[in-house]
Amino acid sequence: MHDVIRLLRAHRSIRRFQQRPVPPELVEELVRAGQAASTSSFIQACTLIQVNDPADRERLAEYAGGQSCVATAPLFLVFCADMQRHRLACDMNGVEMLSGYTEQFITATVDCALLAQNLMVAAEAVGLGGVYIGGIRNRIAAVAELLALPELVYPVFGMCLGWPDQDPEIKPRLPLEVVLKQDRYDDSGDRGRIAGYDRVVEQYYANRLGSDKRTTWSRQMAGMLEKEARPHMLPFLRERGFLLK
Ligand SMILES: Cc1cc2nc3c(=O)[nH]c(=O)nc-3n(C[C@H](O)[C@H](O)[C@H](O)COP(=O)(O)O)c2cc1C
Structure with missing residues (x-):
């Protein structure tokens, strides 16, 4: 390498x-x-x-x-x-x-x-x-x-x-097939691939020294994305002269 x-x-x-x-x-x-x-x-x-x-x-x-x-x-x-x-x-x-x-x-x-x-x-x-x-x-x-x-x-x-x-x-990353597509966007196999990756991430957290975190990647994402994401950003950026048009 x-x-x-x-x-x-x-x-x-x-x-x-x-x-x-x-x-x-x-x-x-x-x-x-x-x-x-x-x-x-x-x-x-x-x-x-x-x-x-x-x-x-x-x-x-x-x-x-x-x-x-x-x-x-x-x-x-x-x-x-x-x-x-x-x-x-x-x-x-x-x-x-x-x-x-x-x-x-x-x-x-x-x-x-x-x-x-x-x-x-x-x-x-x-x-x-x-x-x-x-x-x-x-x-x-x-x-x-x-x-x-x-x-x-x-x-x-x-x-x-x-x-x-x-x-x-090192934190394991998503399988290559999920992030690298050929010619067209096709996520038909991604549910299974993400489920497999969830097990890898679960193991990573279970083995991590000094951590009692027990979760998967999809659960982490779901937990984050069911909440609002810094809704103050848009008004702040507009006030600063960004994102006006
Ligand atoms: C734009 C950006 C913002 C981030 N903000 C934080 C943060 O506020 N606190 C933190 O502990 N890690 C933060 N991270 C680190 C990510 O959590 C970390 O890169 C990710 O979990 C992958 O882990 P790794 O960098 O060890 O591979 C941030 C990463 C990026 C790219």
């Missing part, structure tokens, strides 16, 4: 870290690796905010639903979808920017995800570990206020990074 593929296949989220700092030069190297990702129409619409102040970290941990790793990780980054600098670019060229398009929201959000995942892989390549923190969207308006985010900028997710202080098992 190719080294890069082996690295990708070895990914698991890390939530406990050694109290050893990530040197600033390494942070810069990781961000450069993130920036090297493909970017829709060259828009480069992601801004990262490195949050250093312990009091700010505590507040973000609380906003994220009490996720202590946000406060304790040596490095915490917030990935923001950012169309503000494009307004500047238009202004520099005497053009008034037409903003608020759903297309712009998609491209800026995708840009953040691509940069972040490149950064995560680069971090894992040098022995760091990390976890995305979508939990910051629980209190997205408070996060935006804390970070002084202007209009046309929104926090997509955070990321904790550091030297791992745990060695969790």
Whole structure:
């Protein structure tokens, strides 16, 4: 197996870290690796905010639903979808920017995800570990206020990074046949495949050290999707100048 593929296949989220700092030069190297990702129409619409102040970290941990790793990780980054600098670019060229398009929201959000995942892989390549923190969207308006985010900028997710202080098992993924289709969408065999995968996930949780979680993938999804999903997101994004047309 190719080294890069082996690295990708070895990914698991890390939530406990050694109290050893990530040197600033390494942070810069990781961000450069993130920036090297493909970017829709060259828009480069992601801004990262490195949050250093312990009091700010505590507040973000609380906003994220009490996720202590946000406060304790040596490095915490917030990935923001950012169309503000494009307004500047238009202004520099005497053009008034037409903003608020759903297309712009998609491209800026995708840009953040691509940069972040490149950064995560680069971090894992040098022995760091990390976890995305979508939990910051629980209190997205408070996060935006804390970070002084202007209009046309929104926090997509955070990321904790550091030297791992745990060695969790790799979480099994869906069978390939469920995610890779040939020529047309055909999910006729997927009910059975997902039932088989449920048993695999159940075993994974049963064997996981220090966890008494007993569930399956489909049960987890059903439990999540019978509830509302952060209904405050749409009004927040519109107020920030996204998703208006
Ligand atoms: C955008 C995004 C947001 C996430 N938010 C959180 C989070 O707030 N807290 C957390 O513990 N894990 C979070 N995760 C991690 C996922 O739970 C994790 O990737 C998934 O369960 C698969 O596990 P693995 O990364 O160990 O393979 C997030 C992942 C992504 C991609």
